[in-house]
Amino acid sequence: MPNRFWTTLGTTGGTGNWSDTQNWSTSSGGAAGASVPGILDSARYDGASGTGTATLDISPTVQSLSFAPTTSFAGTFAFGTNTVTLNSTGTIFVGSTSMTVTGTPQVILTETVPSATARTISPGVVTEANSISFRITGSTGALTLGTGSYLNLDFTDGTNPTGYGGALGGNTPTVYGDFKASTNMTQTPVGNAIIFSGAVVGTRNIISAGVIFDRPFTFNSTATVATDVVFRLLDALTSGATRTCTLTAGTLDLNDNFLTIGIFSSSNANARTLAFFNTGAIYLTSASATADVTVFNTSNSTNFTVTGTSKQVILYGAPTSFVRSVLTGLVSSGGTQANAVNVGFSMVQTL
């Protein structure tokens, strides 16, 4: 695929619109005047692209988009309300930790002819303010989310609950916004967590669409008032018996849904709220055949609040001769009657 590099050698000096040929070159740091990147091209911004503002004045489709092909872009990429669509496979997006992002940033991954070829997104570890949303639709190839920062992750076609139909792989994505799975995707079992985080006050909605996300989850608000960041399940979230859900800080709102996972842990002094509402429940399935296991740990309940009427924590899982422990907070470490949970046992495998 031909490359198109954003250049400073045109009349704009590197501050201008995507649709202007004065901003594009066929080589890094090369002369301006190349055609604007299209569906057969790879668009590239690098260290020779200056520190100006590249404005996305149209919604183009290109093969791939890289902000760090070899050296990193240090300017501003202004999305406005436009999007970039990527229609190739392989590593099709590379972010830069040196750049600034403005607008409503969204990159759409699709393919003109859907294939089963793998795709990788490598956004890099950037700030919440500079993170970009990705919508992945069509195709059935494996998808790797590189360790790094994401705003919204949407696997649907934007209208229907279906969309991406492949297997989501591992690494450790940090999601600062909403997460919306498609009903026809799968999650390859992986030991790395999806981290939901953020300092911007508000609600992050999580739809798992009936997909078994057999991996750990961490919820970690970094807001000044941590519980003002709400991680809200919009349907049941199911993971495996060997996985841990960690509530580090913030509000985890079950919103009347089931959270199924091996272990739930939230033992620290950060501000945390666990909201059950009326029918929400945590279903803990860890049952080690080789060692004792603490399946529910809020032993340090300082600044920990439980809300709702159900407050159900249900222990389930395969029979084992080893001990499953529930460690709730002692009064000396923040435990109160109001914040106590109801612990149930369902060792018989029916429900």
Place this chain on the structure above:
Amino acid sequence: MIKINFTINHFSDALHLADDHGLTDAEIEAMKQARYDKWKDFVDNPPPVVDEPIEE
């Protein structure tokens, strides 16, 4: 999107359907049951865990 909450045998979940989904009530009920059946099978018969190798 339309959100439909449901509970089957205490299992609480929700369906999210397109505004113009065109599904019958029977089809929606079948989708709810399928969700529950999938969850129940997973917790009762968890597959052996073989994590994929991590490549960065």
